[in-house]
Amino acid sequence: xxxxxxxxxxxxxxxxxxxxxDCTYDTSDQSYGLFWYKQPSSxxxxxxxxxxxxxxxxxxxxxxSLNFQKARKSANLVISxxxxxDSAMYFCAMREANTGGFKTIFGAGTRLFVKA
Amino acid sequence: xxKVTQSSRYLVKRTGEKVFLECVQDMDHxxxxxxxxxxxxxxxxxxxxxxVKMKEKGDIPEGYSVSREKKERFSLILESxxxxxxxxxxxxxxxSGTRALYEQYFGPGTRLTVT
Numbered sequence: 001x002x003x004x005x006x007x008x009x010x011x012x013x014x015x016x017x018x019x020x021x022d023c024t025y026d027t028s029d030q031s032y033g034l035f036w037y038k039q040p041s042s043x044x045x046x047x048x049x050x051x052x053x054x055x056x057x058x059x060x061x062x063x064x065s066l067n068f069q070k071a072r073k074s075a076n077l078v079i080s081x082x083x084x085x086d087s088a089m090y091f092c093a094m095r096e097a098n099t100g101g102f103k104t105i106f107g108a109g110t111r112l113f114v115k116a
Numbered sequence: 117x118x119k120v121t122q123s124s125r126y127l128v129k130r131t132g133e134k135v136f137l138e139c140v141q142d143m144d145h146x147x148x149x150x151x152x153x154x155x156x157x158x159x160x161x162x163x164x165x166x167x168v169k170m171k172e173k174g175d176i177p178e179g180y181s182v183s184r185e186k187k188e189r190f191s192l193i194l195e196s197x198x199x200x201x202x203x204x205x206x207x208x209x210x211x212s213g214t215r216a217l218y219e220q221y222f223g224p225g226t227r228l229t230v231t
Contacts, residue, residue, distance in 0.1 A: 004158070037222075043125075045159075045206060045222035091158055102147065102166065103174065104220065106158035 004092055004107035012113045013082045020067070021077040021110045023092030031054075031097035034075040036066065039089040039109075048090075051075060079112075087114045092096065119143070120223035122207055128229045135194040137226050139207030146212045148190035149220065150174075150182060153204040165190055166212070196231045204228075 005024045007109040013019035025034065036048040051066045059066040067076040079086055085090045126175035139148065149168050151159040151174075161174030163182040169173075171182050179201060183191045194201055207223040 009156075043204070043225040043227075045208070047219065047221075050219075093159075102149075102163060102164050102172070104149075104159075106151075106160070108156050108158045 004094055006092055006107035006110050008110045009108070010111045010113065012115060013086075014115050015084060016081055018078060018080045019082055019112065021079070021112065023075045023077065023090075023107060025073050025075060025092075025094050026056045027073075027094065027096055029066050029096040029098050033095045034066065034068070035093045035095070035104075036064070036075075037091045037093060038086075039091065041088070045091070047076075050075070051087075051106045054094050081116045084116060087112060120207055120209055120221050121224040122124045122205075122226050124226050125224060126227050126229075128231065129194075129197050131198060133194075133197050133230075135197045135228065135230075137189045137192040137194075137205055137207075137228070139189075139192070139209075139223055140188050141207075141209040141221070142188065143183070143209065143211070144187065145209040145221075146187070147209040147210045148184065149210075150180075150192045151208065152176070153225070155204055159206060162192065170196065189228055197228075199230050202228060202230045 003026045032053045034051045038046045049061045049064045051068045063080045065078045089109045091109045095104050120141045129135050149164040150162040153159045160176050165171045165184045181193045205226045208220040210220045
């Protein structure tokens with residue numbers, strides 16, 4: 001069963017606007033972490049933001065925020081004030097504590113295009 | 117800055133060849149990982165290692181083996197390359213402890229083509 005679902009293969013956003021990238025997950029573990037990574041065309045994976053399953057507040061890192069809705073099992077990434085450099089592939093990922101934190105499950109990714 | 121380097125950015129090999137992909141990290145991390153990335157499938161874990169000479173299978177270990185003789189180096193080996201192993205290969209490392217739950221550092225990737 002797919003554990004991380006990103007339903008948007010590609011998205012467009014106008015520069016300076018906000019955009020939400022969707023991510024839903026499935027786990028029976030109580031302790032887990034949710035992540036977003038950015039992969040520019042150069043190929044490297046860049047860690048953006050982390051949300052722990054027990055964190056009560058939504059994580060924020062600069063222009064990135066994670067809209068965590070535990071009951072709905074969703075962990076959407078919100079990018080405010082999009083920039084041209086935000087054009088990239090974005091991956092949602094999950095690590096379950098019962099795997100010792102070693103196994104990361106990635107979604108299929110969403111390609112974001114920022115228009116000038 | 118943490119640095120994870122991979123021996124090649126692009127590699128072309130023939131079917132049946134033995135292929136070595138090398139990964140080196142300079143942050144004294146205990147944990148190292150090999151993923152492959154395919155369109156529409158995201159990243160899938162092939163193998164990981166939590167200590168020197170220790171290795172664990174990931175989700176798709178078939179057709180691959182790994183070697184970790186030194187802490188900083190983690191090698192992925194394709195014993196007999198096949199065309200279905202054409203992919204992007206990403207290496208990552210992380211420290212142990214709670215930060216390991218969320219902080220993995222990735223290399224730039226090796227795009228392997230098997231003809």
